[in-house]
Amino acid sequence: xxxxxxxxxxxxxxxxxxxxxxxxxxxxxxxxxxxxxxxxxxxxxxxxxxxxxxxxxxxxxxxxxxxxxxxxxxxxxxxxxxxxxxxxxxxxxxxxxxxxxxxxxxxxxxxxxxxxxxxxxxxxxxxxxxxxxxxxxxxxxxxxxxxxxxxxxxxxxxxxxxxxxxxxxxxxxxxxxxxxxxxxxxxxxxxxxxxxxxxxxxxxxxxxxxxxxxxxxxxxxxxx
Numbered sequence: 001x002x003x004x005x006x007x008x009x010x011x012x013x014x015x016x017x018x019x020x021x022x023x024x025x026x027x028x029x030x031x032x033x034x035x036x037x038x039x040x041x042x043x044x045x046x047x048x049x050x051x052x053x054x055x056x057x058x059x060x061x062x063x064x065x066x067x068x069x070x071x072x073x074x075x076x077x078x079x080x081x082x083x084x085x086x087x088x089x090x091x092x093x094x095x096x097x098x099x100x101x102x103x104x105x106x107x108x109x110x111x112x113x114x115x116x117x118x119x120x121x122x123x124x125x126x127x128x129x130x131x132x133x134x135x136x137x138x139x140x141x142x143x144x145x146x147x148x149x150x151x152x153x154x155x156x157x158x159x160x161x162x163x164x165x166x167x168x169x170x171x172x173x174x175x176x177x178x179x180x181x182x183x184x185x186x187x188x189x190x191x192x193x194x195x196x197x198x199x200x201x202x203x204x205x206x207x208x209x210x211x212x213x214x215x216x217x218x219x220x221x222x223x224x
Contacts, residue, residue, distance in 0.1 A: 002029040005033075005044065006054070011164045013035055014167075014171070014222035015218050015222040029205070034192060038056035038118065038119055040100070042064060046067070051197075053203050058188040061192045073189075074192050077188055079224030080187060080188045080224065081167075082165055083164060085176065089161075094178075097177075102180050106128070111140055116145075120163045153171075168223070169222060190224065192207075
């Protein structure tokens with residue numbers, strides 16, 4: 001029985017939870033996953049960690065391919081996700097449809113959580129600087145752990161969370177709104193086979209499965 005190891009971004013976790021059991025039943029191949037923000041996945045691979053398939057932002061997959069750590073021809077786009085802001089279910093849903101409304105919502109929030117290493121968190125840190133809000137938000141913004149930062153909102157520990165929409169949707173007990181288009185960042189997530197992959201046939205079959213038309217509704221439903 002084949003077994004392949006996947007290092008993946010949390011952004012596709014919701015879709016993979018639905019799709020992986022289907023693939024394993026159809027092929028008999030066992031999949032082993034480890035999830036981290038895309039930039040952490042990159043650092044782990046650059047440090048020499050063994051893997052068969054990586055799933056991360058297209059920029060990370062391309063950078064690893066340039067380093068010879070991903071098979072260039074295997075790179076496959078799976079979907080893209082924009083950024084959203086989440087508040088607790090039942091709380092007033094913030095109006096962030098315009099840049100000014102977005103700024104007002106951030107200033108009115110008592111606390112905001114973002115990812116430490118994720119693309120969304122790093123973009124948000126730069127965005128508040130660009131909007132001139134860095135000083136006023138200092139002390140309000142917390143750095144969340146690896147994973148779904150909106151879980152802190154659902155528990156009532158933080159008022160707002162900023163992350164990829166595909167990472168906000170799976171969290172029970174929150175509601176979300178997308179960033180206004182002028183401030184939106186869309187990240188494409190892609191898969192690639194590791195150059196030292198032990199079973200390239202199985203790895204390619206898995207990527208083909210994820211990129212097949214039958215998987216598209218699942219990715220869409222999960223925010224990609």
